[in-house]
Amino acid sequence: MRRREFITLIGASVAWPVAAEAQLKVHRVALVFTTAPVAEMAGPDPVNPYARAFVRALRALGYVEGQNLILYRRSAEGQLSRYGDIIAELIQLKTEVIQGASFPAVHWAQAASTTVPIVSVFNFDPVEAGLASSLARPGGNITGHTLSAGPEINGKRIALLKEILPGAARVAYLGTNEDWEGPSGKIVRGAAQVLGLTVVLAAHTSTEYAEAFNLLGRVPVDALFVSNGPYQVANRRLIVDFARQSRLPDTYAFREAVELGALMSYGADLLDVIRRSAGYVDKILKGAKPADLPIEQPTKFELVINLKTANALSLTVPETLLARADKLIE
Numbered sequence: 001m002r003r004r005e006f007i008t009l010i011g012a013s014v015a016w017p018v019a020a021e022a023q024l025k026v027h028r029v030a031l032v033f034t035t036a037p038v039a040e041m042a043g044p045d046p047v048n049p050y051a052r053a054f055v056r057a058l059r060a061l062g063y064v065e066g067q068n069l070i071l072y073r074r075s076a077e078g079q080l081s082r083y084g085d086i087i088a089e090l091i092q093l094k095t096e097v098i099q100g101a102s103f104p105a106v107h108w109a110q111a112a113s114t115t116v117p118i119v120s121v122f123n124f125d126p127v128e129a130g131l132a133s134s135l136a137r138p139g140g141n142i143t144g145h146t147l148s149a150g151p152e153i154n155g156k157r158i159a160l161l162k163e164i165l166p167g168a169a170r171v172a173y174l175g176t177n178e179d180w181e182g183p184s185g186k187i188v189r190g191a192a193q194v195l196g197l198t199v200v201l202a203a204h205t206s207t208e209y210a211e212a213f214n215l216l217g218r219v220p221v222d223a224l225f226v227s228n229g230p231y232q233v234a235n236r237r238l239i240v241d242f243a244r245q246s247r248l249p250d251t252y253a254f255r256e257a258v259e260l261g262a263l264m265s266y267g268a269d270l271l272d273v274i275r276r277s278a279g280y281v282d283k284i285l286k287g288a289k290p291a292d293l294p295i296e297q298p299t300k301f302e303l304v305i306n307l308k309t310a311n312a313l314s315l316t317v318p319e320t321l322l323a324r325a326d327k328l329i330e
Helices: 003-023 049-060 080-092 103-112 152-164 177-181 183-195 210-218 230-234 236-245 255-259 270-285 307-312 319-324
Strands: 027-033 069-075 097-100 118-122 142-146 170-175 198-203 223-226 250-252 264-268 301-306 327-329
Touching: 027 049, 027 080, 027 103, 027 270, 049 069, 049 270, 069 080, 080 103, 097 103, 097 270, 103 118, 103 142, 118 270, 142 270, 152 183, 152 223, 152 250, 152 264, 152 301, 152 319, 170 177, 170 183, 177 183, 177 198, 183 198, 198 210, 230 236, 236 250, 236 255, 250 255, 255 264, 255 301, 255 327, 264 270, 301 307, 301 319, 307 327
Parallel strands: 027 069, 027 097, 097 118, 118 142, 170 198, 170 223, 223 250, 250 264, 301 327
Antiparallel strands: 264 301
C-alpha cells in the first residue's frame, strides 16, 4: 500500500466515529406547562393540542424522540409550588432549552439559572415583568412569542360580543384578581363603559371555579367574557360546559373553546404561536443566543364563531360579523 493511501485510510477511520457522533447528537429539550395533566402531554401525538403542535413542529424540523431528541414533559398541574422542583430537576438533567408556557414557569426557570435558554409563550408583557430588556433584544436567557399585540385586543373582544348581543347590559368577567387588576382587565372595563356595559367580576383561583360559578348563578348577567390566562386554556371544557348549562353567550381568546361549544373567540392563533416557538428552540440548539432572538408578537389573529351554539341560544349573528369571521363552526 502506498504511503498516501495508507494515511488517507487511517484518516478516514478516525474521522468516521467523529462524524457518526455528530450525526447521533441527542438534544435535551423540556416542555413545561402550568395546568395541563402530564398524561395529556405524553406520546408522539399528545392528547393536549398545544403539546401535540409542539412535538409535531419539532418533528418537522428533524427532531425525533428516540433518535436525536429527548423531550422532558413536565407540568405543575395547577400547583405553582411544584415549579421549583421541576426546574431544578431539568437543570440537573442538563436540559439544553426549556420551553416554558407561562409566567410562573419562566419566572422559576430564570430564578434557577441565567444561562439555560428559555423559550416562552407570553400571555403578559415580558418587558414590563422585568424578564427582557426589550422585545427586539431580550438581552438575557429568555425569548419567545407573545399572545397579543397588547391588552387593547380585549377591548376589541368585548366590542365583538356587544355586536352579537346588541341588547346586552351586564357582562361577567371570569378571571383571577390579578387578571382583573392588570392591563387587560382595565382595558375591558374601559371599553365596556364606552359600549354602555356593566362588567361584574367572577373571580377564581388557579384551580377553583366553584365560587365564581356560584356567583354567576345568583347575579343576573347577559354574557360571559373569559380572560386569556393559562388557567382558562387548561379548564376550557369546565368553563364551556358551565356556560352552556347556564345558557350564557361566551367569548374567549382562543378558538379551542369554540370547538368545544363556546359561542365565539377572537385572538392570536395559539397553535401557530406554539409551532413558531419550536422554530426558536431549533435555532437555539443550532447555536443562536436567546438574547439576540426578538420576542415576536403574533402574526395571525382569528375570529371564530360557533353557529350551532348561536342557534341553541336563539341568537342571530349579524351578516357583517359572519363576513369577518375566519372560521364558522356549523
